Amino acid sequence: MGTVRRLRPVAGPSVVEAIDGFLATLDHPETAGTRRVYASTLRQVREHLGPATPPRNTRHPGRRNGAGRLVHGPVG
Numbered sequence: 001m002g003t004v005r006r007l008r009p010v011a012g013p014s015v016v017e018a019i020d021g022f023l024a025t026l027d028h029p030e031t032a033g034t035r036r037v038y039a040s041t042l043r044q045v046r047e048h049l050g051p052a053t054p055p056r057n058t059r060h061p062g063r064r065n066g067a068g069r070l071v072h073g074p075v076g
Contacts, residue, residue, distance in 0.1 A: 014051060014052050015046050015049050016052075022042070
């Protein structure tokens with residue numbers, strides 16, 4: 001019989017790293033307009049969430065972290 005082991009969560013990239021990584025994929029001349037529009041929108045998301053927020057904390061709009069701050073505003 002096999003052994004069951006609990007996996008530890010791996011720390012992912014910050015919001016800034018995730019955004020920069022995504023925008024880096026739009027580096028072709030034919031995507032210049034798309035990159036400009038996405039960069040503008042994602043810059044506002046980054047400023048609202050904070051640069052250190054891990055993307056995994058953006059999945060729960062009902063919470064006051066991550067996506068919840070996009071919907072409900074910052075805590076406090």
